[in-house]
Amino acid sequence: MPAGATSHDLFRALLRLWPSLLAFLGSFVAILIMWINHHGLFRLIHKTDSPFLFANGFMLLMVTFVPFPTAVLAEYLGRPGERAAAAFYIGTFVITSIAFNVFWLTTTKRGLLKRTVPDSVVLRIRNAYRFGLVVYAASTLLALWNASIGLAACLSLWIYWSVLAYQAER
Amino acid sequence: MPAGATSHDLFRALLRLWPSLLAFLGSFVAILIMWINHHGLFRLIHKTDSPFLFANGFMLLMVTFVPFPTAVLAEYLGRPGERAAAAFYIGTFVITSIAFNVFWLTTTKRGLLKRTVPDSVVLRIRNAYRFGLVVYAASTLLALWNASIGLAACLSLWIYWSVLAYQAER
Amino acid sequence: MPAGATSHDLFRALLRLWPSLLAFLGSFVAILIMWINHHGLFRLIHKTDSPFLFANGFMLLMVTFVPFPTAVLAEYLGRPGERAAAAFYIGTFVITSIAFNVFWLTTTKRGLLKRTVPDSVVLRIRNAYRFGLVVYAASTLLALWNASIGLAACLSLWIYWSVLAYQAER
Amino acid sequence: MPAGATSHDLFRALLRLWPSLLAFLGSFVAILIMWINHHGLFRLIHKTDSPFLFANGFMLLMVTFVPFPTAVLAEYLGRPGERAAAAFYIGTFVITSIAFNVFWLTTTKRGLLKRTVPDSVVLRIRNAYRFGLVVYAASTLLALWNASIGLAACLSLWIYWSVLAYQAER
Numbered sequence: 001m002p003a004g005a006t007s008h009d010l011f012r013a014l015l016r017l018w019p020s021l022l023a024f025l026g027s028f029v030a031i032l033i034m035w036i037n038h039h040g041l042f043r044l045i046h047k048t049d050s051p052f053l054f055a056n057g058f059m060l061l062m063v064t065f066v067p068f069p070t071a072v073l074a075e076y077l078g079r080p081g082e083r084a085a086a087a088f089y090i091g092t093f094v095i096t097s098i099a100f101n102v103f104w105l106t107t108t109k110r111g112l113l114k115r116t117v118p119d120s121v122v123l124r125i126r127n128a129y130r131f132g133l134v135v136y137a138a139s140t141l142l143a144l145w146n147a148s149i150g151l152a153a154c155l156s157l158w159i160y161w162s163v164l165a166y167q168a169e170r
Numbered sequence: 171m172p173a174g175a176t177s178h179d180l181f182r183a184l185l186r187l188w189p190s191l192l193a194f195l196g197s198f199v200a201i202l203i204m205w206i207n208h209h210g211l212f213r214l215i216h217k218t219d220s221p222f223l224f225a226n227g228f229m230l231l232m233v234t235f236v237p238f239p240t241a242v243l244a245e246y247l248g249r250p251g252e253r254a255a256a257a258f259y260i261g262t263f264v265i266t267s268i269a270f271n272v273f274w275l276t277t278t279k280r281g282l283l284k285r286t287v288p289d290s291v292v293l294r295i296r297n298a299y300r301f302g303l304v305v306y307a308a309s310t311l312l313a314l315w316n317a318s319i320g321l322a323a324c325l326s327l328w329i330y331w332s333v334l335a336y337q338a339e340r
Numbered sequence: 341m342p343a344g345a346t347s348h349d350l351f352r353a354l355l356r357l358w359p360s361l362l363a364f365l366g367s368f369v370a371i372l373i374m375w376i377n378h379h380g381l382f383r384l385i386h387k388t389d390s391p392f393l394f395a396n397g398f399m400l401l402m403v404t405f406v407p408f409p410t411a412v413l414a415e416y417l418g419r420p421g422e423r424a425a426a427a428f429y430i431g432t433f434v435i436t437s438i439a440f441n442v443f444w445l446t447t448t449k450r451g452l453l454k455r456t457v458p459d460s461v462v463l464r465i466r467n468a469y470r471f472g473l474v475v476y477a478a479s480t481l482l483a484l485w486n487a488s489i490g491l492a493a494c495l496s497l498w499i500y501w502s503v504l505a506y507q508a509e510r
Numbered sequence: 511m512p513a514g515a516t517s518h519d520l521f522r523a524l525l526r527l528w529p530s531l532l533a534f535l536g537s538f539v540a541i542l543i544m545w546i547n548h549h550g551l552f553r554l555i556h557k558t559d560s561p562f563l564f565a566n567g568f569m570l571l572m573v574t575f576v577p578f579p580t581a582v583l584a585e586y587l588g589r590p591g592e593r594a595a596a597a598f599y600i601g602t603f604v605i606t607s608i609a610f611n612v613f614w615l616t617t618t619k620r621g622l623l624k625r626t627v628p629d630s631v632v633l634r635i636r637n638a639y640r641f642g643l644v645v646y647a648a649s650t651l652l653a654l655w656n657a658s659i660g661l662a663a664c665l666s667l668w669i670y671w672s673v674l675a676y677q678a679e680r
Contacts, residue, residue: 005246005249005250005251006250006251006254007250007251007252007253007254007255007257007314008254009251010242010246010251010254010255010258011254011258014242014254014258024235025231028227028231028234032224032227032230032231035227036220036223036224036227039223040220050376050380053372053376053379054372054376054502057368057369057372057375057376060372061365061368061372064368065364072350072354076345076350079345080345080346080347081345081346081347081349081350082347083347084346084347084348084350084351084354085347085350087347088350088351088354144347162224175586175589175590175591176590176591176594177590177591177592177593177594177595177597177654178594179591180582180586180591180594180595180598181594181598184582184594184598194575195571198567198571198574202564202567202570202571205567206560206563206564206567209563210560332564390546390550393542393546393549394542394546394672397538397542397545397546400542401535401538401542404538405534412520412524416515416520419515420515420516420517421515421516421517421519421520422517423517424516424517424518424520424521424524425517425520427517428520428521428524484517
């Protein structure tokens with residue numbers, strides 16, 4: 001911005017930054033949901049071992065990667081390349097979802113859970129993660145055809161999960 | 171700076187960086203006050219749940235956002251766009267203040283406080299947060315009219331809070 | 341990328357970023373292995389003192405340095421300077437390995453271990469760290485002659501360690 | 511570097527980065543010493559209050575600031591502006607030293623120490639911090655006259671402290 005920019009110019013310049021703000025917000029919310037999820041999983045765990053730490057590291061890798069596809073999406077949304085950007089963004093969550101599935105398999109198969117965790121909870125989480133993986137994969141394919149529809153499918157999954165998390169606590 | 175810059179040139183160049191130093195200091199102090207506040211709140215809390223973690227995440231989102239409006243303010247202070255920059259800066263604290271209010275409502279309505287926290291403390295914090303929200307909103311409007319007066323109103327709120335925090339400990 | 345880039349262009353641009361993705365993945369995995377190792381060492385420790393904190397700081401210094409040689413390697417792999425880049429990359433792990441050796445010597449010589457740690461474990465870790473140092477040094481020399489062979493030697497050490505860590509837990 | 515750079519070119523380019531490496535190392539060591547110091551102080555503390563948290567925040571502010579003057583020093587060392595750069599660098603530790611003095615005064619005057627901490631330790635730390643402040647201030651003035659001598663005075667203080675920390679543990 002030139003040094004003589006008025007308050008009006010600055011407000012307009014800030015408003016034009018909405019894609020970056022959206023990317024910041026999107027990264028934050030996606031990472032927050034993963035963190036709360038992660039925090040919830042750790043409450044169920046009794047002990048850890050090296051395979052567990054590698055599986056946990058794989059999840060953390062994906063969490064730290066999220067800001068990059070989010071920035072790509074923010075830059076291309078509403079422009080010709082938006083389908084590739086949306087597919088890259090949602091595709092990241094396909095891999096993140098695989099990481100959560102691997103983590104849960106590692107944790108349950110190696111007997112790292114507290115004894116007080118009932119089998120029904122183990123099954124419910126396993127199914128929720130498998131369901132998430134399928135929805136993310138389908139949303140990625142949808143995004144290749146139409147970016148907005150793919151993103152809407154992805155977003156509705158997040159809202160569904162947040163509502164589930166709220167209800168579980170009541 | 172050219173390679174042949176003398177010590178005198180470098181001192182002058184460093185002095186010209188004062189807006190960036192101010193932004194660094196301003197971000198740090200604002201985040202420090204929020205952190206001490208946050209730390210104080212966590213001492214009163216007995217247990218957590220998912221809605222609490224989302225409310226907490228909203229607060230953290232605002233804390234991580236603070237450096238951006240601070241940098242904008244540092245760049246535009248004393249230049250034509252300063253009213254927009256100051257309003258954007260203080261406006262960030264309006265939303266931060268909403269986050270603290272939401273956090274406190276979530277915590278108290280869901281019974282997450284320790285039993286030993288008296289109702290008078292719950293009320294005092296609730297009123298302080300509502301008061302802060304009103305002062306920030308008024309300061310934002312003032313800044314749109316005159317940047318310096320808006321910022322002075324905002325700063326006086328911080329000094330007031332710091333003094334309160336000091337006195338509460340005596 | 342120009343504003344009119346299509347989805348096809350964007351996909352190709354993202355694919356061309358593979359060296360950066362490789363660098364990100366490489367840094368993450370290298371730091372993850374060090375972290376799991378570090379975590380394992382801390383389980384054996386009973387108390388700390390200042391020399392221990394300095395030795396620990398030396399290890400952390402090397403961990404935070406890893407992303408730089410990784411980025412250099414990612415940029416030069418497959419180009420004329422790849423031998424220097426690979427030697428710089430693996431050479432960083434020579435120094436990291438020295439840091440781990442110094443850490444273990446400090447910890448054992450100053451009697452900071454838990455009494456329940458058998459001498460056989462102390463010896464086994466000491467030998468593993470000395471072995472790692474020798475392999476890294478040899479891999480660095482190999483990389484100066486042929487980058488791919490040096491990196492393959494380094495990678496096989498990591499796979500060997502990961503398998504060892506898995507087996508130790510069974 | 512051009513795409514055709516050979517391994518020889520890359521090695522020379524990496525060697526030319528020594529000021530940045532020095533800055534990285536210098537920041538790390540300075541922050542490590544402060545951290546170990548800080549860690550040692552926290553072992554003596556029984557409880558905290560708001561003034562303590564503000565004093566602690568002032569220390570943390572200075573710790574996070576260190577990388578900037580270090581980068582300036584790394585850029586200007588051996589060039590005409592080196593005296594200003596060295597004075598700015600050491601001057602940062604004058605303020606850091608004030609922060610440590612304020613922290614210790616706050617902690618001791620407000621009775622936040624464990625009862626088991628003898629008065630002799632309180633006095634010894636107070637005197638060490640006052641001594642450090644005087645040496646840093648003198649080194650800053652020396653640096654304005656001759657950068658190398660000022661930095662040597664500063665460095666000898668660090669070595670002295672590290673040796674002291676080692677001896678204290680024996």
